[in-house]
Amino acid sequence: MLHELLWPLLLLSLLGGxxxxxxxxxxxxxxxxxxxxxxxxxxxxxLAAMLIAVTLMERTGLIAALCxxxxxxxxxxxxxxxxxxxVAVRPLSGSAALAxxxxxxxxxxxxxxxxxVASTAMGSSETIFYxxxxxxxGCKDRRTGYAIPCALAGxxxxxxxxxxxxx
Amino acid sequence: MFFQFxxxxxxxxxxxxxxxTGQSSVILPxxxxxxxxxxxxxxxxLAGYLFFCGMIAIVSKIxxxxxxxxxxxxxxxxxxxxxxxxxxxxxxxxxxxxxxxGLGNAATPYGMKAAQLLDGAAGGGNRHGLYxxxxxxxxxxxxxxxxxxxxxxxxxxxxPNAIVLPSLAATAVSTGVGVLLGLLCxxxxxxxxxx
Numbered sequence: 001m002l003h004e005l006l007w008p009l010l011l012l013s014l015l016g017g018x019x020x021x022x023x024x025x026x027x028x029x030x031x032x033x034x035x036x037x038x039x040x041x042x043x044x045x046x047l048a049a050m051l052i053a054v055t056l057m058e059r060t061g062l063i064a065a066l067c068x069x070x071x072x073x074x075x076x077x078x079x080x081x082x083x084x085x086x087v088a089v090r091p092l093s094g095s096a097a098l099a100x101x102x103x104x105x106x107x108x109x110x111x112x113x114x115x116x117v118a119s120t121a122m123g124s125s126e127t128i129f130y131x132x133x134x135x136x137x138g139c140k141d142r143r144t145g146y147a148i149p150c151a152l153a154g155x156x157x158x159x160x161x162x163x164x165x166x167x
Numbered sequence: 168m169f170f171q172f173x174x175x176x177x178x179x180x181x182x183x184x185x186x187x188t189g190q191s192s193v194i195l196p197x198x199x200x201x202x203x204x205x206x207x208x209x210x211x212x213l214a215g216y217l218f219f220c221g222m223i224a225i226v227s228k229i230x231x232x233x234x235x236x237x238x239x240x241x242x243x244x245x246x247x248x249x250x251x252x253x254x255x256x257x258x259x260x261x262x263x264x265x266x267x268x269g270l271g272n273a274a275t276p277y278g279m280k281a282a283q284l285l286d287g288a289a290g291g292g293n294r295h296g297l298y299x300x301x302x303x304x305x306x307x308x309x310x311x312x313x314x315x316x317x318x319x320x321x322x323x324x325x326x327p328n329a330i331v332l333p334s335l336a337a338t339a340v341s342t343g344v345g346v347l348l349g350l351l352c353x354x355x356x357x358x359x360x361x362x
Binding site: 003004006007011014015017018021023025028029030031032033035036037039040043044047048049050051052053054055056057059060061062065092093096098099101102105106109110111115116119120121122123124125126128129130131132133134135136137138139140141143144145146147148149150151153154155157158159160161162165166 | 169170173174177178180181182184185188190193194197198200201202204205206208209212213216217218219220221222223224225226228229272275278279280281282283286287292294297298300301302304305306307312314315318319322323324325326327328329330331332333334335336337338340341342343344345346348349352356
């Protein structure tokens with residue numbers, strides 16, 4: 001299968017290309033991995049905060065209630081209602097979305113339809129509000145014009161495609 | 168500010184709901200259990216980051232980003248409008264190519280610089296170009312969703328890569344729809360200004 005060859009081919013061409021350009025691949029990897037530690041350390045408290053909030057909403061049954069509420073909208077787009085919490089937090093916070101995705105993968109399994117749709121939805125969308133906030137932080141005029149509605153419409157179009165892939 | 172409001176809404180609504188439905192006793196165990204769960208996930212993510220950030224450090228030195236940037240230049244010129252100056256175009260190109268390659272840390276400073284240039288702090292502002300930069304960034308992500316792959320492998324997936332192609336297709340559609348709507352809005356606003 002093609003997608004089984006994806007990683008070996010990709011990594012081989014990356015490392016081969018880097019060797020050909022006489023780059024110090026080992027030192028570069030170690031430097032990059034060091035940055036990776038910082039990223040993971042920075043994400044832990046954020047993830048804990050969001051995971052606590054998500055778990056509380058889940059255990060008390062609030063998420064299930066909200067899912068039932070949004071079921072007609074999601075089934076219109078061909079998505080299972082269980083991905084509703086992911087769709088709701090994805091544009092707002094990357095850590096919260098990560099927390100929700102992890103709950104979904106563990107509860108329904110990564111290879112179930114729900115798990116596949118949720119993974120694809122997470123992998124194909126962006127934290128719209130946060131990204132726009134950060135990018136405008138250096139600007140004098142922080143109006144967003146039509147950017148947010150257009151980005152949200154794009155996100156929903158992408159979600160619809162996720163549903164098409166896994167039926 | 169923003170996260171404060173989001174977090175408070177999430178926790179506050181859960182606490183109220185728990186009291187209303189008589190499940191107050193689940194709160195504390197659930198909170199502590201999920202904090203422990205966060206440690207577990209961040210260990211998984213740490214493993215993923217060690218590997219992917221290491222490899223991405225090599226990607227960033229191989230100068231792929233610059234070649235991607237050059238390929239994008241003509242398309243971006245059309246999307247951002249003809250009057251975009253070359254410095255802004257360059258910054259947007261570097262921002263997008265860094266994002267595509269998963270170089271998140273490199274992408275943000277370029278994006279902020281591009282936004283400032285388009286904002287017109289130094290003269291020659293381009294509001295529509297700025298909105299287009301925001302739309303593209305808010306709808307498009309990296310070619311390979313490495314964090315999702317890490318979590319899928321951690322959850323014991325038999326085929327973690329199964330989502331790579333669908334994710335690419337979904338991203339392409341979301342960016343395409345966002346950009347088209349953005350162009351439409353620009354046309355409409357320009358027509359209104361002209362009238």
